[in-house]
Amino acid sequence: MSIQRVTSKWAKTKVMLKSDYLRSYMPPTKLFGRGSLQSMLSEYGMVYVKPINGTFGNGVIRVERTTVPALGYRYQLGTKILFFSTLDQLYHKLAQQTKKRSYLVQRGIHLLKHQKRRFDIRVMVQKNPHNEWEVTGIIGRLAHPAKIVTNYHSGGTPMALERLMGDHANASELAAFKNKLRKVSITIANQLQGAYPNIKELGVDIAIDAKLHPWILEVNTLPDPFIFRKLPDQNVFHKVYRYAVAYGRFKKRSSRP
Template identity: 70%
Template sequence: MTIQRVNSKWAKTLVLLKSDYLRQYIPLTKLFSRETVFQMLNEYGMIYVKPINGTFGKGVIRVERTIASNRSYKYQQGTDIHYYASFGDLYNMLLRQKKNRKYIVQKGIHLLRHQKRRFDIRVMVQKNLHGEWEATGIIGRLAHPAKIVTNYHSGGTPLPIDTLMSDHASSHELAIYKNRLQKLSITIASQLAAAYPNLKEIGVDIAIDHKLHPWILEVNTRPDLQIFRKLSDQNVFHKMYRYAIAYGRYKR
């Protein structure tokens, strides 16, 4: 039996939106068009524009509306920053980057910071040896100081969530909060598995805003296990690997 992989961020978002419960955790997401970029920028002031089939933070763009009249729009991709006076100029730049690829537009979440750098959370959920969904790992990812993505492959640093959240929650609050993120991620796995029955593992990217509201940025169906090796507790990675072997991701 093969493990189900789903690349399209758009298809996965549509499946999650079928759940009334999950909807509150999904930032508004639309297919890329001149209208959706314009409207969402006006509505939210900051948006992320992302390739539907992207990975590793590649091609991810952050756009902000600013108050400076001659620099009304701020564009950032990688460490590349541009300012535009008009929406038309900004939009032309987006089209040049997009080329013929499909993109989505998503409400931008102002991520929590640790030592001035943005971070988000990755939760790993796998089918365990009894065929039940189990949250097997949770880790934070601290963005490179000059970048707008947290991905390891884009210069982000995997760190324990306790380290990153220490400025934002007490250890008691954090224990409860981690539990909540794990339960949320298991619900996401069940919801996706209803549409994709051969799903065995997911890695959920979760943004946390200043009210500590969790936002589902994307769900990976081919999640990287290696980042969990960075945790001091090696049992976390070993269990993940054991489960992954059991459902056939790796050869025995």
């Protein structure tokens, strides 16, 4: 039995929204269009527009209503920043940018920062050798200072969550928060397994807001296990890799592809 991969962020989002518990951890998300852009910008002030089949942070755009330098909209893709004074001008640019693929528009979360850089979290959930879902790794990802995504392939830096959360939570708050992450991530795995019976591993991207509420940004099937090599505790990567070998993602002695 081969490992199932699901690329569509929209398909996975719809499956997760069927769970009332998970919905409380998901930023409102719609198919991108003029109507959804307008309504979500007026309701939330900041949104992310992202390709349904994207990876590595490629093509992810942050859009925000602005009052400074003037009333209007701020757009950022990569390190390129543009300002528009009307929604029509903004939409024209986005329509151009998004015409080749389908996109989602999602409520933007104001990510916590560490040394002025945004960060979010990747949680690894895997089938263990007893065929149960287990959270095997949690790691923070610090965005490149000039970027709006935290992905390693877009210049982000994977880093221990303890280091990143030091300014935001004490030890017992962090322990409680990590338990919450585990509970949310296991629930995601069970929920997605109902629709996709042959998934074996998930990489859950989670944003944290100023109230320490976790928000599920997206869920990856076949996530990169190698970022866990960046943790000081090498046991984490070793377990991640051992489980991946057990369900057949890697051959026993293969090295990084």
